Amino acid sequence: MTATILDDGRRRLVADRVLLTLWVAGAAAVLLLPFASMAPNRLVSGQPVMLWAALLPWQAWTAAGLAALLLLSALATPLPRALAHGLTLAAAWGLALLVLYGIGTYAGRAVTPDMPAARVSLGSAFWVVLFCAALAMLDAFQRLKAGMLPQVLYAVATVGAVAGLFALDLFDDLSILREYANREDAFAGEFLTHLALVGAALGPALLLGLPLGLLARRRAKLRGGLFGLLNFFQTIPSIALFALLVAPLSALGDAVPVLKAVGIKGIGAAPAVIALVMYSLLPIVRNTYAGFAGVPAAAVEAARGMGMTTRQVLWRVEVPLALPVILSGLRIVTVQAIGLTVVAALIGAGGLGTFIFQGLGQYAIDLVLLGAIPTIFLAVTADFFLQILVALSKPEGAR
Incomplete structure (x- = not known):
């Protein structure tokens, strides 16, 4: 050659x-x-x-x-x-x-x-x-x-x-x-706590974000205010948002003992999950909106011409065509939540960030890596599997 x-x-x-x-x-x-x-x-x-x-x-x-x-x-x-x-x-x-x-x-x-x-x-x-x-x-x-x-x-x-x-x-x-050998039992617990925090944030974020994204598509007048509010959440630094939630949740827990008994208090998992949900909403809502906005009008009109109801058009036509974009938003949110959960250790929520901040306090780089490497592994693994889901959700001709 x-x-x-x-x-x-x-x-x-x-x-x-x-x-x-x-x-x-x-x-x-x-x-x-x-x-x-x-x-x-x-x-x-x-x-x-x-x-x-x-x-x-x-x-x-x-x-x-x-x-x-x-x-x-x-x-x-x-x-x-x-x-x-x-x-x-x-x-x-x-x-x-x-x-x-x-x-x-x-x-x-x-x-x-x-x-x-x-x-x-x-x-x-x-x-x-x-x-x-x-x-x-x-x-x-x-x-x-x-x-x-x-x-x-x-x-x-x-x-x-x-x-x-x-x-x-x-x-x-x-x-x-x-x-790791010195903290094997603690590592397993913090690893599971990290996963639980991410899952507890993604569930409410999807339950809120998917309907809001569809609403933004259906109601143009609400779109600007909704995206403006969600963009505002994104501009708040993560540590600042965690800190801002401590005082009101602490006061709420003191005022309602039942809530405090179930874990709603100034530190711990509650402020961490709320903050993660707030950060996760924008990518889910925006991608849901973009997915439905990208559905060809001809496909919707053809479905209506076949006699489908509005609900049937939504679930049989719009959702399947919008699903790849929606899953792309879930992919972004999942990786983001895995990383942000590290910061939640600062307010006592636990997770892999515990080892990172302990290592920083003790000037022990290997202890920092004990928390950082599994976090990176989780993010890469989640991204890989969600990429597969995105590819599988695309129509046959678009792959």
Whole structure:
């Protein structure tokens, strides 16, 4: 094959600038930033460890080979583009798993029986390389225009491989896993609390938001005021909104003991759920409105011409056609709620934010990560499954 020829006759050497940019960012991180941090105990600042010092020789050479394949995939020659994108998926997948495997084996070598209190923390280069590899996979899938099934199978293979590494107890000597071991029971409780808070917010938000979105579509006079009010909620910073709810809910609980007995008080889950519902309403209402507004008028007229009632038109025609846009709003709201629930820990609602703020108070980055990484995992997982629902809800010809 020859290099791609541009309109002015020049040869283009780089075919995938996104992949090349990610490659340069990852290479710079490896050369300039620590891959891990080694400390004799939890209280002492760790010493930086570069990637080539942390990996075994075969791991370092394999990583270099995979990086070379990624660089080759970014070039216009010698590979066809479809093959280059497939090679990117394979090489980035292998590099991500190798980085995980490498940090685990390094921690196992670094934490010896004569240094039981030693701590191995994840360094900046580890996160940058992992992030760049993940973005390279996503970019390759977009360029290949692969269907939903290959993406699901690829995701299942990735999760299965990472789960296999955990099953080998490969990461037990990492500082973040030691933080988890010290708080295993508390972690399970806070994880479930986080899920419960998100679910308790999404339920009322959907029950309120879907009818309001339909109302905004049906009643143009109410639309401006409704969207103005919901936009106002979005402008209030999350911490400020949580704080603003403390005083009125506390007064309400004191005035009505029955409400206080069921949990309506100034701190805890009640103000957290109310604030999350307020933040969730705008995306749901706006997407519901947009979904119904996007229903072709010809489809509605055809349904009415067939003798359908207004209710039948709504449920058999308008709702199915508007559903992909409505689910897109639910996807936005779910990811947003998972992130905002972290802040709810500041008012005693619990959740994964508890570990984040404890870690910030103790200057323990691994404790912060113990709360942050599961939160990110929850958000990514929810986004992935809701993407599948959006794709499945689209009419056959629109997929």
